[in-house]
Amino acid sequence: MLDPLVLLALMAVGMLAGFVDAIAGGGGMITVPALLSAGLPPVAALATNKMQSMVGTGMAVLTYWRRGFVALRDLIPAIALTFAGSALGAFTVSRVDVSLLNVAVPIALIAIALYFLFAPRLSDADKAARLPFRLFVPLMGFAIGFYDGIFGPGTGAFFTVGFVVLFGLGVTRATGSTKALNFTSNLAALVIFIPGGHVVWPVAIVMAIGQIIGAYIGARTGIRYGVKIIRPLVVVVSIAMALKLLFFP
Numbered sequence: 001m002l003d004p005l006v007l008l009a010l011m012a013v014g015m016l017a018g019f020v021d022a023i024a025g026g027g028g029m030i031t032v033p034a035l036l037s038a039g040l041p042p043v044a045a046l047a048t049n050k051m052q053s054m055v056g057t058g059m060a061v062l063t064y065w066r067r068g069f070v071a072l073r074d075l076i077p078a079i080a081l082t083f084a085g086s087a088l089g090a091f092t093v094s095r096v097d098v099s100l101l102n103v104a105v106p107i108a109l110i111a112i113a114l115y116f117l118f119a120p121r122l123s124d125a126d127k128a129a130r131l132p133f134r135l136f137v138p139l140m141g142f143a144i145g146f147y148d149g150i151f152g153p154g155t156g157a158f159f160t161v162g163f164v165v166l167f168g169l170g171v172t173r174a175t176g177s178t179k180a181l182n183f184t185s186n187l188a189a190l191v192i193f194i195p196g197g198h199v200v201w202p203v204a205i206v207m208a209i210g211q212i213i214g215a216y217i218g219a220r221t222g223i224r225y226g227v228k229i230i231r232p233l234v235v236v237v238s239i240a241m242a243l244k245l246l247f248f249p
Contacts, residue, residue: 006038007206014207018056018214022063022179023222024233025156026241027053031207040200047190047198048207054186056211061183063219064176074133075180082141082181086188089149101151102249106242109154112161113238116231124226127168137167141181148185153245156182157238171227179219 002010013034021027028049035045064070072079116122140162148155156178163174193199222230 002038002203007202010034010038010203011206011210014052014056014210015214016210017053018059018211018216019218019221020214020233020237021053021056021156022060022215022218023175023230024237025154025160025178025182026237027056028153029237029241029244035203038203040203043198044200047193047196048200048204050186050189050193051199051204052207052211054183054190055208056215057179057183057186059212059215060179060219061176063216064172064179064223067223069173069176069223070180071177072180075137075177077134077138078141078181079184081138082145082184083188085142085145085147086149086185087191089146089151090189090192091149093150096150098151102245105151105154106245109157109238109242109245112154112157113235113242115161115165116234116238122164122171122227122231124170124172126170126173129166129168131166133167137163140166141184145181145185145188149189153241154238155185157234157241160234171230172222175222175230176219 013031017027017030020030031049031053032045035048036042040048061070065072121127140159144155144158144162147158159178159181160171160174163169163177164171169177190199
């Protein structure tokens with residue numbers, strides 16, 4: 001049984017991660033090291049992180065949706081294929097060599113950071129889509145969901161840049177839609193983790209409480225300030241994830 005002070009500290013960690021994740025993704029960079037430091041075995045840390053993160057992401061989705069920044073009906077096919085892709089990725093992770101991703105993903109994250117840093121036309125206004133939304137968003141959901149099931153870091157950044165670059169969504173709408181698909185990929189992983197008994201429920205519950213608070217504040221902040229806060233946070237979080245993967249795998 002963990003010390004109550006440790007649980008309280010993990011709740012605060014969940015709150016901070018929920019705030020960051022609701023705006024720019026990357027909350028797992030904060031929560032997974034904290035869970036490992038608290039003494040959880042690696043698999044339990046990953047499973048517990050998925051559980052508490054899903055709760056926070058759900059709160060973020062609800063907040064963006066209630067403010068009109070997520071069209072859930074349009075995302076239903078993408079949600080279904082993201083779930084399928086993530087479940088397939090989690091099922092096959094032990095059967096494929098993911099070592100190449102340790103180099104490829106940081107490069108992709110740095111590219112995303114540079115795009116958000118230097119792209120002159122980023123805004124909250126929707127633009128013309130380069131690809132048909134209804135046909136290609138589900139395919140993007142399946143591909144990135146599969147990646148999330150196998151590896152994971154940067155999933156939110158990949159979804160966000162896809163919605164902005166390929167489908168013309170404004171940055172805040174892209175962030176809200178990203179949260180919906182992130183929630184789905186987390187749920188798919190939990191379908192495997194929960195029956196295996198890997199989730200440490202007391203930790204997941206207290207961190208989920210922190211996540212709800214942090215995600216709500218984060219989503220409201222993202223909605224209020226839009227691209228002005230989402231853009232710099234995506235840059236910072238993407239670079240931080242890339243450096244962590246390169247130097248602290």
